[in-house]
Amino acid sequence: MSVQNEMHIFSSASEMRNWSRQQKQKGKRIALVPTMGYLHEGHLSLVEAAKELADIVVSSIYVNPTQFAAHEDFGQYPRQPEVDRAKLKAMGCSAVFEPTSLYVKVQGAESEDVNVVGKESMHPESHETFVQVERLQKPLCGGSRPHFFRGVATVVTKLFHIVEPDVAVFGRKDYQQWRIIERMVRDLDFGVEVVGMPICREQDGLAMSSRNARLTAEARQHAPAIYKALRWAMQAVESGAEKNPGTIQDQVRGMIEQAGGKMDYAELVDAKSLQPILDASLQTTLLAVAALFPSKDSQGTVRLIDNIVINEEILL
Numbered sequence: 001m002s003v004q005n006e007m008h009i010f011s012s013a014s015e016m017r018n019w020s021r022q023q024k025q026k027g028k029r030i031a032l033v034p035t036m037g038y039l040h041e042g043h044l045s046l047v048e049a050a051k052e053l054a055d056i057v058v059s060s061i062y063v064n065p066t067q068f069a070a071h072e073d074f075g076q077y078p079r080q081p082e083v084d085r086a087k088l089k090a091m092g093c094s095a096v097f098e099p100t101s102l103y104v105k106v107q108g109a110e111s112e113d114v115n116v117v118g119k120e121s122m123h124p125e126s127h128e129t130f131v132q133v134e135r136l137q138k139p140l141c142g143g144s145r146p147h148f149f150r151g152v153a154t155v156v157t158k159l160f161h162i163v164e165p166d167v168a169v170f171g172r173k174d175y176q177q178w179r180i181i182e183r184m185v186r187d188l189d190f191g192v193e194v195v196g197m198p199i200c201r202e203q204d205g206l207a208m209s210s211r212n213a214r215l216t217a218e219a220r221q222h223a224p225a226i227y228k229a230l231r232w233a234m235q236a237v238e239s240g241a242e243k244n245p246g247t248i249q250d251q252v253r254g255m256i257e258q259a260g261g262k263m264d265y266a267e268l269v270d271a272k273s274l275q276p277i278l279d280a281s282l283q284t285t286l287l288a289v290a291a292l293f294p295s296k297d298s299q300g301t302v303r304l305i306d307n308i309v310i311n312e313e314i315l316l
């Protein structure tokens with residue numbers, strides 16, 4: 001543990017938990033903002049929201065191997081811990097949890113976490129307990145990243161057990177992730193309130209994402225087409241001009257592909273159940289997309305996700 005200008009930095013789970021418990025004994029309410037680092041304004045908006053919801057904000061920075069498959073960008077994921085710490089300190093975070101690993105290796109094993117590649121995700125063979133949110137994890141990102149939400153739910157469970165927050169703040173850019181954590185907390189009786197905050201965007205509409213830093217200059221210029229397509233769809237449904245999910249999905253795909261994106265998916269689903277819909281005008285609808293744009297690193301592509309909620313007032 002170290003203290004940088006009053007901000008505590010923990011790498012050990014037990015030290016983190018002890019500190020959290022001490023704060024609770026003093027009557028403090030704790031908010032957790034889980035991240036994978038390389039922080040931008042989107043992350044900082046979550047910290048800002050967390051400050052309003054609790055007395056103390058803890059942020060975690062951990063690029064979690066179990067939510068990556070071997071062929072994905074775990075190695076290329078951008079990292080800048082010193083800069084991140086300075087940003088969190090400036091935002092008034094009280095503590096940062098930065099574990100080196102959250103997955104226990106068999107004593108004496110030679111390999112590091114990321115060198116032991118499971119069939120679907122990266123974790124040491126010695127780790128065998130996972131949390132799965134059965135139905136919500138399947139559609140959208142679960143289609144092309146079948147390992148992903150199992151890794152997310154498992155690591156968020158661990159973070160909740162270590163930090164023991166009263167409230168945890170997530171971004172709705174990762175809309176499916178937010179819904180999955182909400183459901184996990186409800187189904188498994190975690191005593192944590194889950195809050196989802198709106199998407200922060202760059203001036204040209206591109207959703208802020210740590211992975212934007214990996215885009216080529218040209219791809220960065222073209223990627224705002226994602227948000228333009230989402231806005232077009234929202235306008236088309238809410239004005240009554242279009243309600244057929246298939247037609248809207250095709251248009252959105254076309255607009256993103258024209259900008260050089262390779263589509264993973266563009267889907268209209270019910271905003272709560274994430275199940276396919278027949279008529280976009282009848283319920284609050286999530287239009288979620290994932291598309292690949294060229295990267296400047298050896299991975300070749302960057303997978304960007306974004307979404308828009310249509311007819312939001314129906315759900316409210």
Ligand SMILES: Nc1ncnc2c1ncn2[C@@H]1O[C@H](COP(=O)(O)OP(=O)(O)OP(=O)(O)O)[C@@H](O)[C@H]1O
Nearest residue numbers: 035036037042170171173174199200208209210211
């Ligand atoms: N643009 C954004 N607006 C609001 N919240 C965001 C935004 N980007 C990320 N978040 C939220 O920040 C938290 C941590 O996300 P993460 O560290 O993976 O950042 P990220 O920018 O989404 O990275 P990437 O998409 O490249 O993995 C998540 O709850 C995520 O939804």
Ligand SMILES: CC(C)(CO)[C@@H](O)C(=O)[O-]
Nearest residue numbers: 034035036064152155174
């Ligand atoms: C929630 C999370 C920190 C779990 O690793 C990650 O999926 C993210 O940054 O969105």
Ligand code: BAL
Nearest residue numbers: 036067068148174177
């Ligand atoms: N925010 C999403 C984390 C991931 O793509 O692994």
